[in-house]
Amino acid sequence: MAKITKLDDIVSLCKRRGFIFQSSEIYGGLASCYDYGPLGVELKRNVRAAWWNSVVQMRDDVVGLDSSILMHPLVWKASGHADKFADVIVECKKCNTRSRVDHLTSGAEEHTEHVPVETAMTDAAALDKKVCPNCGQVGQFTEPMAFRLMFETQMGANVDDTMRLFLRPETAQGIFANFRNVLDSTRVRIPFGIAQIGKSFRNEVTTKAFIFRTREFEQAELEFFCEPGTDDEWYEHWRQQRFEWYLSLGIKKENLRFREHDLDELAHYAKACVDVEYRFPFGSGDWQELEGIANRTDFDLRQHQRGMRTLNSWFEKKGDLSQIELNSEADNYHKGPLSYFDDQTKKRYIPYVIEPSAGIDRSALAFLVDAYDEEEVRGETRNLLRFHHSLAPTKVAVFPLVKKDGMPEIAVKIYDDLKGHFTCFYDEKGAVGRRYRRQDEAGTPFCITVDGQTIEDSTVTVRQRDSMEQVRVATDQLKNYLRGELEL
């Protein structure tokens, strides 16, 4: 089986067929930003829908949410992003490699969690004693550079009276901030989850590999709330569920794996974390993360209870986050405003949270890469995308075999009849073989062709993308036939 080894081939296919374009290409492009073309947007919609179907629609214990990208700045103070979501980096003058200051503190490998900027800046003061991890030179560093990983913007059109806001770096905090609302407005009971799909923004230090790591990206996140003590089994449950999801949508088993986070790799609030990784065809041929599933304990809800207690300080300091110290936690925090009362057991507690967090763009890329195939047909190379039916941008293409003898009229009628039910495409130009191959490259699973026999007995051929085999189906049975085949 032919295998793509270069990302270039994927990028080329994506552009040629209208899946993905570089953003602002007519102006020379904008780094790290990409646009989804006509086929790409359908693919992405289908990826979202498949996630939503699996995580929300098919479950009795998960509800959906769509929170705003802009949120109260205290959200990010409480979540820790405002303080910790920044890196301080220096560059070794000898070997030109860059290192995070907090990684220079000692020779021993430490945890990789971000540290507050102030701490890092303090560390930076003692740089002349630090060792470059790459070349071993001591104290040969540039001035420390601070990186703010959150995008900033301002609210209010009057420039003298605006409020500094952040574009969310993750959708999760919108879920935590609405925990109480969902609890009060629906009749959910723990254990239950809140799911959300949406854009997030991070000023990554480096972007990478096409749409794999971009500064604007789309996440599909679930926060699943459960009683402390049951969190280990729910963590296990969601690991399996999420891994299965990728396989059920056609990702090849040999290209998917788990990667457990070591204890010293975990964020300080996380009890456990595992990545679902896909073997992307990047230069190194390396495994790369599609999704992380973490046990975040009760950290987030407790932090937001602290944040809620800090509101006065927010007004006193006129919204200057750097001047604000998060208030300490109440002694009886477990009875706080974001706690949960279980009226079966009469217990009140802050729930634990299991968080599966997937990258929609990354997943779309993985599905694209995994579906790509080339095969020899009569000495010609046939390029095709073997998408799972539910992901295919176009489900059905309708052709007249030739553009005469009344075939186009019949085909158009069939097309008009089907397009209300499936994403369809009509084509009557050129040789039918060419039209088939074009649909192969777009990943369309079924092609319907009206031929001479149709005029006699009202049947058409239905051609399968993967096998190229054809069956005859009565025109009035087409809708049912396709429904069955597409499992819609």
Place this chain on the structure above:
RNA sequence: GCGGGCGUAGCUUAAUGGUAAAGCCCCAGCCUUCCAAGCUGGUCAUGUGGGUCCGAUUCCCAUCGCCCGCUCCA
């Protein structure tokens, strides 16, 4: 941000200090009764901005973007 590589049509490649060439794709027409057939015609390019020069796609500088590595990370 550093180092390396690369930017010519939608794609893949030519060529040149002096009219930018071809194949595929695409479009129109003809022909075609099932897998990128054929014929005719057609659209479309030197990433951007400067400099040198009579003249720059070519040489120089800057810039933007992509890939690989370092680094980092969902």
